[in-house]
Amino acid sequence: MGEKITLSVIKADIGGFVGHSSVHPQLLETAERCLAENKQLIDYKVVNIGDDIDLIMTHKYGVDNPEIHRMAWDVFLECTKVAKELKLYGAGQDLLSDAFSGNIKGMGPGVAEMEFEERKSEPIVIFAADKTEPGAWNLPLYKMFADPFNTIGLVIDPKMHKGFRFEVYDLIKNEKVEFSLPEELYDLLVFIGAPGRYCIKSVRSKTTDEIAAVSSTQRMNLMAGRYVGKDDPVCIVRCQSGLPAVGEVLEPFANPHLVAGWMRGSHVGPLMPVGKNDLAPTRFDGPARVRAMGFQLSKGRLVGPTDLFDDVAFDKARQTANEIANYLRSLGPFEPHRLPLEDMEYTSMPQVMKKLKNRFIKIDQDDEAMEAKIGAK
Ligand code: 13P
Ligand code: 13P
Ligand code: MG
Ligand code: MG
Numbered sequence: 001m002g003e004k005i006t007l008s009v010i011k012a013d014i015g016g017f018v019g020h021s022s023v024h025p026q027l028l029e030t031a032e033r034c035l036a037e038n039k040q041l042i043d044y045k046v047v048n049i050g051d052d053i054d055l056i057m058t059h060k061y062g063v064d065n066p067e068i069h070r071m072a073w074d075v076f077l078e079c080t081k082v083a084k085e086l087k088l089y090g091a092g093q094d095l096l097s098d099a100f101s102g103n104i105k106g107m108g109p110g111v112a113e114m115e116f117e118e119r120k121s122e123p124i125v126i127f128a129a130d131k132t133e134p135g136a137w138n139l140p141l142y143k144m145f146a147d148p149f150n151t152i153g154l155v156i157d158p159k160m161h162k163g164f165r166f167e168v169y170d171l172i173k174n175e176k177v178e179f180s181l182p183e184e185l186y187d188l189l190v191f192i193g194a195p196g197r198y199c200i201k202s203v204r205s206k207t208t209d210e211i212a213a214v215s216s217t218q219r220m221n222l223m224a225g226r227y228v229g230k231d232d233p234v235c236i237v238r239c240q241s242g243l244p245a246v247g248e249v250l251e252p253f254a255n256p257h258l259v260a261g262w263m264r265g266s267h268v269g270p271l272m273p274v275g276k277n278d279l280a281p282t283r284f285d286g287p288a289r290v291r292a293m294g295f296q297l298s299k300g301r302l303v304g305p306t307d308l309f310d311d312v313a314f315d316k317a318r319q320t321a322n323e324i325a326n327y328l329r330s331l332g333p334f335e336p337h338r339l340p341l342e343d344m345e346y347t348s349m350p351q352v353m354k355k356l357k358n359r360f361i362k363i364d365q366d367d368e369a370m371e372a373k374i375g376a377k
Contacts, residue, residue: 002117005042005300006065008057009126009234010072011216012095012109014079015088016051020131022280023048024088027079031055034075040067042300049291050130050281051089052232053079056293058300063113069104076109094231096221110134110216112234114202122297123239125249125308129271131281131288132261133230134171134217135195136271140252141166141213142192144237144244145203146181151248154182159242162206168192169201171220171230176201196230196260196343205242212244213237232261250292250308256321262286265345267338269328272321275310287325 017024028046031053035044045056055075061068076095083091094108105111129136143150145164153160163181168191170176179188191198199217204210215235239246253273262269262284269287272278281289293305331337341349 003060004062004115005118005297006059006062006068006113006115007124007236007297008059008063008068008072008111008113009054009128009216009236010057010069010104010109010111011052011054011128011232011234012076013052013090013093013232014076014095015083015086015091015093017086017088019089020051020285021282023051023053024083024086026082026086027053027088030079030082031075034078038071040071043302045293045302045305047128047291047293047305049128049279050232050289052128052130054126054128054234056126056302058297058302060300062115064103064105066102069102069111070100072109073100073104073107105218108231110218110231110234112214112216112236114211114214114236114238116211116238118297118299119241121240123246124295124297125237125239125246126293126295126305127235127237127290128232128293129234129259129288129290130232130279131269131286132232132259132271133196134199134215134233135192135197135230136233136257136259136261136288136290137215137217137235138192138195138198138200139257141200141203141215141235141237142188143252144249145212146185146188150251151244153244153248157242159207160205160244164212165204165206166192166200167202167204169199169217169219170197171199171217172197174219180206207242210242211238230261230265246294246308253290253292253309254314254317256317256324258324259288260339260343261288266343266347267328268336270321270324272325273309273314273317276307277310283325284329287321 031046040059042058047054080092096108148154166179168177201217203213205212216233237249239249256270258268259271260268272287272289274289292308294308295302295304328337
């Protein structure tokens, strides 16, 4: 058995530049400097999508390692100092707690980690998205690992033919459940078609039991009376040799699907695949976008990234996303562009309801009662 490598992607929104559109270069430089000083990491990259900073790190300490998590937390604290000095928007917004408690999960930042023995060649795609939530990966992960119309390898590669196991989190009840595909395909879809609640956390090969994909799906915390943890997500996917080819992993994004999280976390929009020149969502703070970074691992070294959506072949997807975005915007404050009441991050409903409380009457009361009520005001 060779030595195992851990790939950790830990991300947070430390403050937007300008508004929620991008990350100030000084924050990226600060994170770079902190990671460069660290002795535990084999390699690292600091990238961003929209206003989120992603720390991509390799090491040998396994997943959920308290020292690695603390180090990432400290990097974000250092970045927060800079963000506060520059008065960036929402400086430190994802650091929900004042004190680190051993594991960064549930404290605001998003985490996707996997530990594995590096193969003879180890191609990896890291996806990072802004203005959406972890359930945004449900549809593409399903297509990559379960849909033969997307992934022909499921049909013609003997190392993939047995299928994959999907681990799904129920974010509201804090429970998890596993499905074996393809035989439990219909059961899986009952759940993951509701991506605001049920999210694919990981996927494993049934042939080798190897980890194939991990998302930053975190359990939701009830803080200040509302759920938090539906954060701009990341996802790691290993590719080739018994796993989907890089092209099969990217293919689901050729047809932009609808995701929640646009403007004030309260709207639905298309997930647009973008290259590194289009990382800042500006139209109505969106639409949601995703970048795909390709790496070859070499003894833990992150060789890359390549900018996988920077390809003319994804131009049509971007065009379709813009057309969908135009149409949805025309609906303004109406569902399904605006999210259902219970899913919105922002609502004035309690205040408006309070103001109008006395004006509501039972529908079967007559007009006189209505007039009396209006007259009494
Ligand atoms: P504020 O302007 O009150 O921060 O809300 C709008 C927004 O940008 C959502 O995060
Ligand atoms: P972020 O979640 O990317 O900070 O965006 C907040 C928002 O509401 C933008 O309109
Ligand atoms: Mg933000
Ligand atoms: Mg963001």
